Amino acid sequence: MVQMTRLLDAQGLEISHEGHRTRLKWHRLRKRFADPLFSAEVMAEGFAAGASMELDLRVRADSGFVVLHDEDLEGETTGHGPIAEKSLGDLGDIRMQEGDRPLILSEDLAAMLQSAHPAALLQFDMKDDYEAIGARGIEHLAAHFRHIAASVIVSGGSLDLIVAVKEKLPHLLRGIDPTDKLYDISKARGWKAVEAELRADLRGPTEPDTIYLQWSLILDAARDGLDMIALCQDQGKRVDAWTFTLKDPEAGFSEEEWLNFSALMALKPDQITTDEAPATERAWRRRMAV
Template sequence: MQMTRLLDAQGLEISHEGHRTRLKWHRLRKQFADPLFSAEVMAEGFAAGASMELDLRVRADGGFVVLHDKELEGETTGHGAVAEKSGSDLSDIRMQEGDRPLILSEDLAAMMQSTHPAALLQFDMKDGYEAIGARGVAHLAAHFRDIAASVIVSGDSLDLIVAVKEKLPHLLRGIDPTNKLYDIRMANGWKAVETELRADLSGPTEPDTIYLHWPLILDAANAGLDMIALCRDEGKRVDAWTFTLKDPEAGFSEAEWRNFSALMALKPDQITTDEAPATERAWHQRI
């Protein structure tokens, strides 16, 4: 029975002490060897009921494209700032990996008409409200109001998430205060971090999920602050990002196991990873 579990690892979730932790496929990668932002992997995830994440960058015409970087050079065959390009400008540009076309928000909406009911796709907005504005939010509303898939819109721009709430109240929302909390910890310590996090949880974004860097979660726990419990007490879910095995074939190194098992003991709702099936297999080999 144990062998079957190991072979059948889909990279969807890990159960531990009665708690389910979903494994989220970072940048549409089921494994690190997959090409960045793969439409094929996304389709597989939709069929399997996976939790997945992609990044969105605003275009010059108010729409979006699935990319992480501000500039086209790193991820694509194009040049220049993404925000200066329209959808038509991007049509002949390809991803560096695999010579694939870019995924525009219009394409994305079409891909999401039919999905497994458990599937969840995170739109991680890489631009703030100043760049996206009312026009970009209206574009999201026009294309994603009636999709079948479950979507959660996240970002570190609280103004943007509030704007999305007002225009698309039925979509889940997430916030990532990680960078701000690191700065506060350096300046004022953990008590100030707790105060700021509590304020965010009760703030106008009304978030479903809080995205936190996993080393920040462990550092806080070592200092006596259980950030996951604090969030869960307020009815919020926590995603710990991004834990990726250095050697997926070998499984956990001793240091990785110490950190991952400490993280699992805190019972996050989700862990972001570039190696979801390998992480699930490695977990079952250890317990």
């Protein structure tokens, strides 16, 4: 179990409620939505504060990785074309659209992680499946991250990929995200079938530490009598509810947001993913002080 930080000078790390502590995870390395996407500066701040953070990884042609969400360079960067066709040398002159910053490569992450606070946790959300990443990509991860397991959790929708990570890097934490599959099952066969499928995933070969579930799926299930968080926690797994971001961080929760967020907190997730971690913590404290 990763220890949660109690640093008094840090904001946006966790919320305590009825004896349960829920970490606030910084989505795409954003402490605030106004932060630039995938900011190395925010990541360094999070490492110092003991934050939980998430970034997306895309595989390169040379089987290394770059911190980006989309499969093409357009949109997030000044480059063009599929990332999977670019090698390390092709990316050197490319910059992020926001702030003219260099791209963060997997090689950079390995160096930066050396200075992480013991409580910090960085989620590698793998956006490609095992077919795209292959054995060489797993070897790259092993070469660069085998000695910093306490700070990293590798997640993805591809169960084959997470199994491959387990076999090559058994000391790394692992996470799975069955949200899309479970949504489809709920529509086609109902919540009993969702429960059966989730139980199978929890017992499956990935042996996950954390289950990533969209917050609205969690609440939809709870309204129909299925507590997905309790189900996972009863099996020794943690649950990350993604991604709850305040529309107006200065104003705090709207009434609808408060109804949803308080219902979510009542189910005691281990972590909530957000683009507005400090504002969410402040808004929660204001509401609870009333």
